[in-house]
Amino acid sequence: MAEEGAGGAGGEKVIHTYPLIRHSDMSEEMRIEAMELSVTACEKYSQNNELAARMVKESMDKKFGPAFHVVVGESYGFEITYECTTICYMYFGGNQAICIWKCS
Amino acid sequence: MAPKKIPTPQGLSKAVKLPELWRKSSEKSLGSLLKRLRKEVTKSRANLAEDDGLDWLKPRALLKPDDQEEVADADLEEEVGRVLTTINPQWVADEVAYHYGQGRFVVKPRPSYGKAYPLFVFQGTAIRKDSDEAKAQIAAGYGMVSFDDAGPKKAKVKKSAAEEEEEEEPEPEPAATGEEAKPEEDAVAEEEKPVAETEEPAPTEAGAEQVEGEEGEVAEEAEPEEKQEGDAGEEVIEIKPRVKKLANQFNFxxxxxxxxxxxxxxxxxxxxxxxxxxYGSTALQSVIFDFYQEDYARKMKEKEDEKPKRMRKKTTKHAKSAQQIHDEQLAQRIREAWAILERLVNQNIYDDIAQDYRYWDDPSDEFREGMGSLLPLWKFQFEPMRSHAVCDLQWNPHYQDLFAVAYGSLDFTNQQKEGCLCLYSIKNPAYPEYAVITESPIICLDVYKETPYLICVGRYDGNVCVYNAQLTLEGSYQYKSDSVRDKHSNIVWEVRWGARMIDGEASFFSISGDGRVVQWAVMPGELQATTIITLTSNVPPIPGPDGTLVTVNSCGSCICFHPEKSEIFMVGTEEGMIHTCSLKYNRNYVSSVQGHHMPVYRINYNYFNNSIYASCAGDWRVKIWEDGRDEPLFMFELGSPVGDVKWAPYSSTVFAACTADGKVYVYDLNVNKYRPICVQAVVSKKTKKLTRIDFNARLPVIVCGDTKGTCHVLKLSPNLRVMCKPPKKAQGVDQRTLQIMKLDKLLSLVRDPPFTPGVVDEKFEDD
Structure with missing residues (x-):
C-alpha cells in the first residue's frame, strides 16, 4: 500500500492525493515503478490526461517491453484482457483513475 | 458363309505355344545379352580396374530370386535368337461383319497391322546409303564424309553395331519385308531387330518349324504392307537433302x-x-472517493494498533489458547492451595521440630567444653528417588529454607536410568517444592546466585542443562547442551556458575571425566560451549589397536573457582592432582599439586581467606591448603572416603566433612587443630553412605545427603558455631574482621614452622 501518509486528519473534509493501488498483480518492483511513473506523469500533465497516458505508456514500454496500454481519466469503465502480472489499476490525486496493463 | 471363322486347330496350338517359345527365347536371349554386357563391361572397365585396383567396380554375383527356374549352364551359354513377329496371335483370319449398307455379311477388311492401329506415323529422315536416293544425293555432293571419318573416336561397340547395321540392312529387304514395316511401329524394336535377324538363320531345334510356319505366314501377310512401304518410300524420296554429311543420328x-x-x-x-x-472495473468519482476513505480508515486503525502490537506479540507467543491459559491458571491456583494446606498439615506434625530448629539449643554444650553435637531435624525424601543417591545438594543462596538436591547414582555398576532435580523447603519436609525427573542421573548442580531460580546441572550422560524452577514442570529444562555436538563424553562431575561474559551472558563451567573443562555461555535458546582446558596427564600415550598413539587425559572430578579472581579456578582430578588453572591459559596449569592419592571429591575455598582452601578425597583425607604451598597446612584422616568438605560460612575456622561410613565431622581449627569438635553418625554405615554436605548460609543448620536418597537436615549445636568475641580493646570491630584475624592468627602458628609432620601422623582414634 502507499507509504505516503494521508494529508490532514481533519475529520470529514480530508482530501487524499496519494496514489492508491486499487488492483494490481504486478511484481513489487514493477508496481512501484508504474506507480511512480503515473504520479510523475499526472503531475506533469495535470491538465492533459492524454499526454500523461502517453508518457506513462512510452516509459513503461521502454522499461518492461512493448505493448503497454494506459488509460488515464476521471470516470470511465473498462473491461480488458491483460497478460498476467502486468495490470495495475490505481487512483491518484483523489479523482483520477489510471489503468496500466500489457497485452500484445 | 459362316459368320465367323473359327481359328484352325493349328493356329490355336500356335497361339498357345507361342508364349512358351517367347519365354524360352527371351530367357536365352537375356542370358546372351547379359554375357555380352558383362564382356563389354569388363572390357571397358578393365583398364580402370588395372590402374587403381578398384575392386568395387568389378561385377558381382547376380542376385537370384528363389523361384527362378533352374537352367543348365549349357543352356545358359547357348545363344538363342529372339524372334519377334508382327503376327498377332489373336487375329482371326477370315472375320466377317454385317454390312448394313449392303445388307449382307462381308469379309472384314484385313487390318494392315493385325490388331494394332497406328496412332502416329513418323516418317524417318534416314535413307539408305546404297539406295538410289542416297546415291543420287552423294552424286549431288552430299554425304562426302564417310561414317568412319565422322566419328573416328566413337566407342567400338557402337561402331560395330553401326557396321552390323550396314551389313545387315541390305539383306532383309528381299527376304523378310514384313519386318521392314516395324520401324514405323516402334523405335525400340529397331535395335532388337538386327539381332533377331542375325539369329534367325541359326538352327534352333525348339522353334525351328514354328519359325518356319510363322515365316510362311509372314510372307503372306507382308504382301499388302509392301505396297504401303512402297508408298512411304515414294514420300521419302521427295524429302530434300538437308545435310552434307550423312550422320548417324543414333550415334551419340x-x-x-x-x-x-x-x-x-x-x-x-x-x-x-x-x-x-x-479485468474490468468502473472508475467513477464516487468509487474513487469511497476507496480513498476506506484506505484512510484502515491506515488510521493500523496507526492505533501499532503501540499495543508489540505487547500483543509477546502475549501471543505464549498464549496457545485462552482455554489452556485458563486451565493452567486454575491448576496453578489449586496447586498453591494444596501446597498451603500441605504446609499447614506439616507444620502441625513437625511443630516441635519447627520450634527446635530455631530456638532450641542443646543445653549439654555448656558442660562439654570444645565439643558439639548435631541435632537431626528433618529427613527429606522423594518417594520415586528412594533408590537413588543424593549426588549433590546446595542451599539456595536467596531463600534460606530452600535447598536443591540432585538425584543420581554413584553405583556405576548398577546405574539408574533416570535422575531427578528436587527443590525442598524445610517448611514442607514431606514433598519437594519442585521436582523434575530427568532422563539421565544428575551428578552435580549449582544454583545461580544472581537469579536463584536458575539451576545448572551436570548429568551422567555428559550433558549439562539449565533448569528454570520458575517454569512449570512440563517446561523441563530451559537449556540443554547439544547431545551430538558438544556434550561431554563422560560424567559431568561438577558444574559451577561463573562470572558473566563480556556481552552480559551468564555462563557456567563444567568439569567432566573426559578431562575437559567447558564453559557454557547461556545464549538465548542455546548453550554455547567453549573448551577452557583439557587436562593432560603424565601417562605416556598408549598405542591404540591400529598403532596410533592415544593420549590419555586425566579425569577431572571437581572444580572450584577463586572467590575473587574469577579467572582462577582449581581442578581436582581422579589421580588426586589439584591443578590451579586460569581461563587465560588453556594449555598449562598455573600450578599443580599432588594433593591426594585418590580422586579428589571437593575443593572448597574459605569464606574469609581467599588463599585457604580445603580438599577431600577418596583417600580418607581432608587437607587444608594455602595457595602457593605444595604441602597442606593441615591434614586429617577420617578413616573412610570423604565425600564432601565445606567451610562454614559463619566461621573462618570451622569446616564440616561427611564420610562414606555415614558420619559428619565438624572441625574448628581454633578449638582443636587435631581432632574434630563433633563426630556424629547420621546414617547407618552398613547400608548408607553420606555423599554431600552443605552449610546453610544464615541458619545454623547443615544438610547432608546419603546414597538412599535421603537428605538429613541437622542443627549445629552452640559449640559448633562459636562466634568470636571482640577483644576489649577493639569493641567496634565487626565479626568478619575478627574471623579473618582469628584465621590469620591460627595460620601464623602453622606457617612458622614450615611443616609439622606430627599433624599429618595424628590419626583419628575415635573410629
Missing part, C-alpha cells in the same frame, strides 16, 4: 547422373502463450 552418347533426393522435413515448436486474464 548421353550421360546423366541422378543424385539422391534428400527428403525434406519441417520442424516447428509452439510455445504456450503467456497467461492472460480479464
Amino acid at each position: 552418347c548421353e550421360r546423366a547422373a541422378l543424385t539422391y533426393v534428400f527428403p525434406r522435413r519441417s520442424v516447428d515448436t509452439q510455445t504456450i502463450p503467456p497467461p492472460r486474464a480479464n
Whole structure:
C-alpha cells in the first residue's frame, strides 16, 4: 500500500492525493515503478490526461517491453484482457483513475 | 458363309505355344545379352580396374530370386535368337461383319497391322546409303564424309553395331519385308531387330518349324504392307537433302547422373502463450472517493494498533489458547492451595521440630567444653528417588529454607536410568517444592546466585542443562547442551556458575571425566560451549589397536573457582592432582599439586581467606591448603572416603566433612587443630553412605545427603558455631574482621614452622 501518509486528519473534509493501488498483480518492483511513473506523469500533465497516458505508456514500454496500454481519466469503465502480472489499476490525486496493463 | 471363322486347330496350338517359345527365347536371349554386357563391361572397365585396383567396380554375383527356374549352364551359354513377329496371335483370319449398307455379311477388311492401329506415323529422315536416293544425293555432293571419318573416336561397340547395321540392312529387304514395316511401329524394336535377324538363320531345334510356319505366314501377310512401304518410300524420296554429311543420328552418347533426393522435413515448436486474464472495473468519482476513505480508515486503525502490537506479540507467543491459559491458571491456583494446606498439615506434625530448629539449643554444650553435637531435624525424601543417591545438594543462596538436591547414582555398576532435580523447603519436609525427573542421573548442580531460580546441572550422560524452577514442570529444562555436538563424553562431575561474559551472558563451567573443562555461555535458546582446558596427564600415550598413539587425559572430578579472581579456578582430578588453572591459559596449569592419592571429591575455598582452601578425597583425607604451598597446612584422616568438605560460612575456622561410613565431622581449627569438635553418625554405615554436605548460609543448620536418597537436615549445636568475641580493646570491630584475624592468627602458628609432620601422623582414634 502507499507509504505516503494521508494529508490532514481533519475529520470529514480530508482530501487524499496519494496514489492508491486499487488492483494490481504486478511484481513489487514493477508496481512501484508504474506507480511512480503515473504520479510523475499526472503531475506533469495535470491538465492533459492524454499526454500523461502517453508518457506513462512510452516509459513503461521502454522499461518492461512493448505493448503497454494506459488509460488515464476521471470516470470511465473498462473491461480488458491483460497478460498476467502486468495490470495495475490505481487512483491518484483523489479523482483520477489510471489503468496500466500489457497485452500484445 | 459362316459368320465367323473359327481359328484352325493349328493356329490355336500356335497361339498357345507361342508364349512358351517367347519365354524360352527371351530367357536365352537375356542370358546372351547379359554375357555380352558383362564382356563389354569388363572390357571397358578393365583398364580402370588395372590402374587403381578398384575392386568395387568389378561385377558381382547376380542376385537370384528363389523361384527362378533352374537352367543348365549349357543352356545358359547357348545363344538363342529372339524372334519377334508382327503376327498377332489373336487375329482371326477370315472375320466377317454385317454390312448394313449392303445388307449382307462381308469379309472384314484385313487390318494392315493385325490388331494394332497406328496412332502416329513418323516418317524417318534416314535413307539408305546404297539406295538410289542416297546415291543420287552423294552424286549431288552430299554425304562426302564417310561414317568412319565422322566419328573416328566413337566407342567400338557402337561402331560395330553401326557396321552390323550396314551389313545387315541390305539383306532383309528381299527376304523378310514384313519386318521392314516395324520401324514405323516402334523405335525400340529397331535395335532388337538386327539381332533377331542375325539369329534367325541359326538352327534352333525348339522353334525351328514354328519359325518356319510363322515365316510362311509372314510372307503372306507382308504382301499388302509392301505396297504401303512402297508408298512411304515414294514420300521419302521427295524429302530434300538437308545435310552434307550423312550422320548417324543414333550415334551419340548421353550421360546423366541422378543424385539422391534428400527428403525434406519441417520442424516447428509452439510455445504456450503467456497467461492472460480479464479485468474490468468502473472508475467513477464516487468509487474513487469511497476507496480513498476506506484506505484512510484502515491506515488510521493500523496507526492505533501499532503501540499495543508489540505487547500483543509477546502475549501471543505464549498464549496457545485462552482455554489452556485458563486451565493452567486454575491448576496453578489449586496447586498453591494444596501446597498451603500441605504446609499447614506439616507444620502441625513437625511443630516441635519447627520450634527446635530455631530456638532450641542443646543445653549439654555448656558442660562439654570444645565439643558439639548435631541435632537431626528433618529427613527429606522423594518417594520415586528412594533408590537413588543424593549426588549433590546446595542451599539456595536467596531463600534460606530452600535447598536443591540432585538425584543420581554413584553405583556405576548398577546405574539408574533416570535422575531427578528436587527443590525442598524445610517448611514442607514431606514433598519437594519442585521436582523434575530427568532422563539421565544428575551428578552435580549449582544454583545461580544472581537469579536463584536458575539451576545448572551436570548429568551422567555428559550433558549439562539449565533448569528454570520458575517454569512449570512440563517446561523441563530451559537449556540443554547439544547431545551430538558438544556434550561431554563422560560424567559431568561438577558444574559451577561463573562470572558473566563480556556481552552480559551468564555462563557456567563444567568439569567432566573426559578431562575437559567447558564453559557454557547461556545464549538465548542455546548453550554455547567453549573448551577452557583439557587436562593432560603424565601417562605416556598408549598405542591404540591400529598403532596410533592415544593420549590419555586425566579425569577431572571437581572444580572450584577463586572467590575473587574469577579467572582462577582449581581442578581436582581422579589421580588426586589439584591443578590451579586460569581461563587465560588453556594449555598449562598455573600450578599443580599432588594433593591426594585418590580422586579428589571437593575443593572448597574459605569464606574469609581467599588463599585457604580445603580438599577431600577418596583417600580418607581432608587437607587444608594455602595457595602457593605444595604441602597442606593441615591434614586429617577420617578413616573412610570423604565425600564432601565445606567451610562454614559463619566461621573462618570451622569446616564440616561427611564420610562414606555415614558420619559428619565438624572441625574448628581454633578449638582443636587435631581432632574434630563433633563426630556424629547420621546414617547407618552398613547400608548408607553420606555423599554431600552443605552449610546453610544464615541458619545454623547443615544438610547432608546419603546414597538412599535421603537428605538429613541437622542443627549445629552452640559449640559448633562459636562466634568470636571482640577483644576489649577493639569493641567496634565487626565479626568478619575478627574471623579473618582469628584465621590469620591460627595460620601464623602453622606457617612458622614450615611443616609439622606430627599433624599429618595424628590419626583419628575415635573410629
